């Protein structure tokens with residue numbers, strides 16, 4: 189049996205007046221997802237356990253079957269693994285965002301989705317500030333800093349404080365002084381950098397500050413093969429997902445042109461998934477774009493991102509599975525909701541559908557938040573989903 193998780197990051201949402209009371213999932217044309225819902229069994233999954241932040245890290249660990257209570261040590265250590273950065277005893281990895289702060293307000297958590305090339309130049313300029321120079325450039329605005337301190341500082345994700353005064357959300361608690369000092373010291377270097385001068389001249393947002401958050405030491409977890417008895421692969425543009433894949437012992441496949449945005453290389457990801465399934469039995473295919481649109485509060489873009497996920501990923505993957513002649517199952521879901529109205533993640537349960545060989549339908553017509561409440565699986569803990577898909 190070939191198992192595929194199709195994960196549209198942050199697809200779930202709340203009803204919007206702008207969409208005549210529909211959610212983006214309900215408003216989007218998504219015939220392939222709806223067909224899976226018709227042919228499969230749906231339900232609601234609790235991906236974020238009580239007491240955990242509703243992030244992609246916690247939610248995707250849950251979906252892969254790893255209880256966050258046992259295995260979650262922070263988001264940045266997962267991203268470190270994805271970037272090939274090894275954490276040793278005492279190392280604490282931090283996410284280091286490029287952000288745009290204007291008049292003390294968090295204007296953009298992504299510095300206008302700065303390009304990876306521009307980011308690399310800026311990271312180079314910041315190295316002299318950093319202890320042991322362990323600052324690593326990532327994809328777009330998502331960088332990594334490794335310190336020997338700061339595990340217990342309380343930091344705030346920058347996408348949670350869009351349009352709010354940053355002074356109210358500085359790091360607090362043990363070792364916070366070091367973090368605040370590094371963030372402040374970066375500002376004059378970034379402000380005077382030619383990369384930012386060029387961005388401003390082009391009407392783009394400058395990366396005029398860094399923001400440290402999501403820190404922790406390396407997690408310990410059993411491999412996916414140990415848990416489920418099968419080899420698998422992870423396909424995602426995002427370091428966080430690649431990191432989870434590495435710690436789970438999955439083959440992490442890099443797809444050229446996978447950007448984490450609406451312009452990502454969908455075709456390349458689908459081809460990589462179908463190719464991987466020739467030599468393994470499990471693929472986790474993650475698409476980031478709906479989440480980014482949610483963070484931007486852009487309804488139209490979110491609907492479009494969902495439609496592209498449906499047309500270019502869900503449809504072709506299912507078609508490929510049908511053609512393969514093998515038994516197959518697909519688990520379709522978002523990791524969490526990223527409601528347009530709050531521009532950040534929420535902890536609401538998310539709709540899911542499991543379809544494929546031997547699955548008897550539960551009579552739903554659509555894949556969305558409301559329909560899923562009537563699904564045959566009811567409300568389940570997300571850590572049980574892979575097990576349910578395998579039965």
Ligand SMILES: [Zn+2]
Pocket residue numbers: 197198243244245247479523524
């Ligand atoms: Zn997410």
